[in-house]
Amino acid sequence: MTTHTTDSAGTDDLVPVEVERPGRFGAFGGRYVPEALIPALEQLDEARQKAAVDPEFQDELARLHATYTGRPSILTEVPRFAAHCGGARVLLKREDLNHTGSHKINNVLAQALITKRMGKTRIIAETGAGQHGVATATAAALMGLECRIYMGKVDTERQALNVARMKILGAEVVAVEHGSATLKDAINEALRDWVTNVSTTHYAIGTVTGPHPFPEMVRDFHKIIGEEARAQVLELTGRLPDAVVACVGGGSNAMGIFHRFVGDEGVRLVGVEAGGEGVESGRHAARFAGSSSTPGVLHGAMSYLMQDRDGQTVESHSISAGLDYPSVGPEHAHLRDSGRAEYRYATDDQVMEAFSLLARTEGIIPALESAHALVGAMQVGRELGPDGLVLVNLSGRGDKDMHTAAAWFGLVEEGTQ
């Protein structure tokens, strides 16, 4: 593992940093899976490490990003929105403009390439909001891989448009009806499929959680967000931002933009979780704020986890399907406990207000997930005041959330959707 240090002038010096154990972020991470999957994880770890130093792989990925994803994504300054952020200057990193509409494509193109390098012909994935599912189905179509997407039944209903997109792209979509029928149950089902078909199948986990090497690998495939953003902010403003803000479900977009700033000690890293109907209501996904959330193991990794007095997983809730997950990526748990990053939450009410505000002031409709980050930007901007500079990762576009938003704002009559 390497990380970097940066002097005040913002020069790039990559410095190798020793880690205590591979796959661990402090006390978090690890590999808590059935033995049957260990050989596959070792194969994946070897493949991704070889790919990381293989110019052919890097060239192919760079070509895809330039000609297919649409990278580099642009930086947009939003002064009319910033007027609601204490006067601080606010810049959006526009991952919503990527092909398929979110940051997710960065990761799946790379994982699909690795799938082919491992000689596997089938790719499976879980999805909550559908963004990762659509991105995976897209990569599979592009590279001729068989594709199956697991999605909670509840999420297939609130994200029906994305289900249709996945099917059009040639993927099979399996609606999971077990448990809470949301993202965590889709992951359970994908893991079962993987155990059964691991010789031909790669499980493209969509966020920075799961057993090692997934948290590290997915972060590395998304770190391009922070690398681009950091250079763009420096070029535009001549300095680093005071704060980098991103929403945190599993935490992939946040790790993607945070990673390049971790060594910049003066830059606050702010993750925004889903506060749902309020932490005190119990209906939320604020893993770092809720009283039921303590370190535990879910889906192969040790991290903060919403659990009851016996260690059974507590169901999470968010208006945004992509944040509706009871655990969080282990590197976030480490960043939080080490004090390097700070985490707060936004309630559904606050999120919808920010969603509407960005649309009306800047003509940009964000994903509900990304609207959580906007709430964080409004709060941090007010703390920083007029001299502040806030960088926000706008991780996805809001097309998929029109059904939810229209219902929330009373723009459609019941039964017309």
Add this chain to the structure above:
Amino acid sequence: MTATTTGVGEVLARCRAEGRAALIGYLPVGYPTVEGSVAAMRVLVEAGCDVVEVGIPYSDPVIDGPVNQEAMSVALAGGARVDDVLTAVEAVRDAGAAAVVMTYWNLVLHRGVERFAAELAASGGSGLITPDLVPDEAQDWLDASDRHGLDRVFLVAPSSTPERLVTVTTACRGFVYAASTMGVTGARTSVDSDARGLVERVRQVTDLPVCIGLGVSTRAQAAEIAAYADGVIVGSALVRTLGGEGELADRLEALRTLTAELAAGVREGQR
């Protein structure tokens, strides 16, 4: 330690001395009710199970198939707690069989590894089977199981490399759980041919007993596996029988019948 622990290794050694494989039956605590599950475990022992695998219901059982997952959901909805597992372990021990708990790791972690080990030993449990804990992550459990004299059963799979077989079996005590096939729990019409090959590979690296699980549901399958393995583990077929229609007493009788059939099967497969 207040209870007399029956070690699963001792039971398997006794069966081996009789020239036969052991029958190991799995049921989750709390299905259909806590009392019903304890009664069912007693039936397993009375009808010929040498070891009872006492399952703790879990909200996210990723290596279990639909039958076991549904049973766990029913158990949790009915209020089953980790505490109830200790009650079931005592009942199995009192009925005269070894009790080994099968659990997903977070439940042990959350209770506290040391506390869980102490309570399990005190209730007369033999040890733990941990489907989502590999030895590489298990140092706390290795230490606690040593302190409390508990068995620790890790899984090997057809995909396990020779190096992994050494790593896993070196950490095992009691027996080695060999997954017969790549996949989740659930009765199958035929047990994968990988099972025999896996047992042979395990025997090359350890003298520990090797028990086969995942997919066994019939007397004939039990006999087939008993010819080359030290133990035959049956789960979903028993759970499904217990979960049938009708009065609990009738279902317990059906469970008794199936268990007796399987017990006959392991004897037919004598080596």
